[in-house]
Amino acid sequence: MAAEKLTKGRLIQIIVTFAVLIAAFTWRTIEHSDNKLMNETSCIAGDSCRFEFDSSDYKLELDSDQAAFRVIRVSKLENDDFVEYQGESHHISEFISLDNSTQFTFTVRNSEQVLQVNVNNR
Known part of the structure; x- marks a missing residue:
């Protein structure tokens, strides 16, 4: 078959x-969006707070002595998600310094979704 002539029909x-392939790739590129599904929740925290995101349980721990917080994934041992706070991305379970420990907002990001968490002391 490799030795056959290129006919008009085959061309x-x-x-x-x-x-068709170029159209499919172009359509998929245009339709692809970096704006992932955004969810939002609030958390009233003294020392810790729990919330659920993408069928997983998370725990927010506040360290008021060092003005820092961290998020831990409770329902799964792998902590492969990321926490974004003030434009910086941090690995989950890492302590993150706070400017204002009474009220702040951070996001938890996994491969498919984004959760914005608003934290208050009241």
Whole structure:
């Protein structure tokens, strides 16, 4: 089959196949969005607070002595999500310094979704 001549019909078939592939890749590129599904929750924290995100339980721990917080994934041993606070990305379970420990907002990001958490002391 490799030694056959390129006929007009075969050339049209190749062009149509490439056109379909290019159209599919172009459509998928245009439709792809970095704006992931955003959820929001509030947390009233003294020393700790629990919340659920993407079928997993998380725990927020506040360290008022060092003005820091961390988020731990309770329901799964792998802590492979990320916490974003003030434009910086931190690995989950890492302590993050706070400017204002009475009220702050952070986001938890996994591969598919984003959760914004608003924390208050009241």
